[in-house]
Amino acid sequence: MSIRTVIRGGLVVTASDELHADVLIEDGRIAALASTGTPAADAWTAERTIDATGKYVIPGGVDGHTHMEMPFGGTYAADTFETGTRAAAWGGTTTIVDFAIQSVGGALREGLDAWHAKAEGNCAIDYGFHMIVSDVNENTLKEMDHLVEEGVTSFKQFMAYPGVFYSDDGQILRAMQRAADNGGLIMMHAENGIAIDVLVEQALARGETDPRFHGEVRKALLEAEATHRAIRLAQVAGAPLYVVHVSAMEAVAELARARDEGLPVFGETCPQYLFLSTDNLAEPDFEGAKYVCSTPLRPREHQAKLWQGLRTNDLQVVSTDHCPFCFVGQKELGRGDFSKIPNGMPGVENRMDLLHQAVVDGHISRRRWIEIACATPARMFGLYPKKGTIAPGADADVVIYDPAAEQVLSAETHHMNVDYSAYEGKRITGRVESVLSRGELVITEREYTGHAGHGVYTPRSTCQYLN
Ligand code: URP
Numbered sequence: 001m002s003i004r005t006v007i008r009g010g011l012v013v014t015a016s017d018e019l020h021a022d023v024l025i026e027d028g029r030i031a032a033l034a035s036t037g038t039p040a041a042d043a044w045t046a047e048r049t050i051d052a053t054g055k056y057v058i059p060g061g062v063d064g065h066t067h068m069e070m071p072f073g074g075t076y077a078a079d080t081f082e083t084g085t086r087a088a089a090w091g092g093t094t095t096i097v098d099f100a101i102q103s104v105g106g107a108l109r110e111g112l113d114a115w116h117a118k119a120e121g122n123c124a125i126d127y128g129f130h131m132i133v134s135d136v137n138e139n140t141l142k143e144m145d146h147l148v149e150e151g152v153t154s155f156k157q158f159m160a161y162p163g164v165f166y167s168d169d170g171q172i173l174r175a176m177q178r179a180a181d182n183g184g185l186i187m188m189h190a191e192n193g194i195a196i197d198v199l200v201e202q203a204l205a206r207g208e209t210d211p212r213f214h215g216e217v218r219k220a221l222l223e224a225e226a227t228h229r230a231i232r233l234a235q236v237a238g239a240p241l242y243v244v245h246v247s248a249m250e251a252v253a254e255l256a257r258a259r260d261e262g263l264p265v266f267g268e269t270c271p272q273y274l275f276l277s278t279d280n281l282a283e284p285d286f287e288g289a290k291y292v293c294s295t296p297l298r299p300r301e302h303q304a305k306l307w308q309g310l311r312t313n314d315l316q317v318v319s320t321d322h323c324p325f326c327f328v329g330q331k332e333l334g335r336g337d338f339s340k341i342p343n344g345m346p347g348v349e350n351r352m353d354l355l356h357q358a359v360v361d362g363h364i365s366r367r368r369w370i371e372i373a374c375a376t377p378a379r380m381f382g383l384y385p386k387k388g389t390i391a392p393g394a395d396a397d398v399v400i401y402d403p404a405a406e407q408v409l410s411a412e413t414h415h416m417n418v419d420y421s422a423y424e425g426k427r428i429t430g431r432v433e434s435v436l437s438r439g440e441l442v443i444t445e446r447e448y449t450g451h452a453g454h455g456v457y458t459p460r461s462t463c464q465y466l467n
Pocket residue numbers: 067189245292293294295321323343344345
C-alpha cells in the first residue's frame with residue numbers, strides 16, 4: 001500500500017537538477033517538491049516520514065535491457081522475473097524492460113503472451129517488454145504495428161547468431177522500413193555473425209577452446225562493421241536506430257560519425273564493458289567463462305572511449321544486458337569449446353552502484369549518472385516522465401542513496417540467483433538504503449519489504465527523442 005509519505009532533508013538529484021528538497025508522495029505518485037526548511041515543505045503532514053539527511057534522493061533506475069529466464073545456449077538465464085526483479089530493487093532499479101522472444105516460425109504475439117505469463121504476478125518492480133524479432137515475414141511486419149499500438153514499441157534484431165536469432169540485411173531493412181512507418185525503434189545487436197562463425201570454426205580447429213578465444217574471434221572490427229551497416233540500413237529506411245551493448249571503440253566512432261551527420265542513432269553500453277576487460281576473459285581454470293557475453297569484453301583501452309562517449313552523448317544509455325548463467329552447470333557447458341558457453345552476464349543489481357562509483361572516480365557527473373541510468377532510458381523507451389525522474393505527477397519510484405557508505409560487491413551478499421559476481425571483491429563507495437516503487441517501500445533501510453506481484457506491466461509510448 002502506498003501511504004502519504006514525505007522524504008525530508010535529502011539532496012534530490014535528477015538528470016537536470018540538484019536541490020535540497022523535501023518530496024511529498026501521495027497515491028503512489030510524486031505530489032510536490034519544496035526546498036527543505038521552507039514553510040511550504042514544513043507544512044506538509046504525512047503518515048510516514050523518511051529522513052534522507054546526508055543522502056541522495058534519486059529516481060529509481062530504469063534498466064532497458066534485461067533477459068530474465070531467457071532460453072539461450074541450451075539452458076535458461078538463471079534469474080526468474082521474481083528473483084531478478086527483487087535483485088534489481090536491491091540495487092536501486094525500479095523498472096526493467098525485458099525482451100520477449102519470437103521463435104522462428106512463430107508469431108510475435110505468441111512470444112509476447114509467453115513472456116507476459118512468465119512475468120505477471122511475479123515481479124517486485126514495474127516492467128515492460130521489447131520484442132525480439134527472429135523471423136521477419138509479412139505477418140510479423142503487420143504484427144509490429146499492433147505491438148506498437150499496445151505499448152511494445154521497440155524491436156530487437158540480431159546481425160549475430162546465425163541459425164538462432166539472426167536476420168539478414170534484407171530482413172533488417174524490411175523491419176526498419178516498418179518501424180519508420182509505425183514509430184517503432186529498432187534495437188540492433190551489431191556483430192557480423194556470419195564472419196564470426198567462420199572465425200569460431202577456425203579457432204576450434206586450431207585447438208583454441210578456452211574462454212579467452214571468445215573475445216578474439218568476436219572482433220572489434222566486426223562489431224564496427226555491423227554497426228556501420230546497421231546505421232546505413234536505418235538511414236536508407238528512414239528509421240531511427242538504437243545499438244545495444246556497444247563495447248568496441250570503433251563502434252562508438254561509427255555512432256559518433258552518424259550522429260555528427262544528424263542521424264537519429266543512439267547507443268547503449270553496459271557496466272561490464274566499462275569496468276571489465278579481456279583480462280577477465282583470460283582468467284585461468286575456465287574462470288574466464290564467467291565473463292563470456294556478446295558483444296565481448298574488450299582490451300582495457302576501449303574503456304576510456306566508452307566513458308568519453310558517455311560524456312559527449314555519443315552513447316546515451318547504460319543498461320545491464322542482465323543475462324545470468326551460473327558457473328556450475330551452465331557456464332561449464334562450454335568446457336573444451338568456448339562457443340558452447342552460454343552468452344551473458346549478471347548485473348541488474350550492480351548498475352546503479354557501479355555508475356555511482358564512476359561519479360566518485362570522476363568519469364561522469366552526478367546528474368549524468370541519473371541521465372544515463374534513469375531519465376534517458378525512460379525517454380528512449382517511452383516511459384518518461386512517469387519513470388526516470390522526480391517531478392510532480394511522476395510515479396513515486398524513488399531511491400534513498402547513501403553516497404558515503406562503503407560496500408564490497410560479492411556473490412556472498414548479492415541477491416541475483418547466480419553463483420558468482422562478475423565484480424567479486426570490488427569496493428564501491430555508495431549504497432542503496434531504501435527504495436520506493438509507486439510509493440511503496442520495497443527496500444527499507446537495507447531490508448527487502450517488497451513482494452512478488454507488486455510490479456506491474458507498463459505499456460510504453462514510442463521513443464521520446466523523435467518527436
Ligand atoms: O551475451 C549476451 N549479451 N547475452 C544476452 C543476449 C544478447 O545478445 O543481448
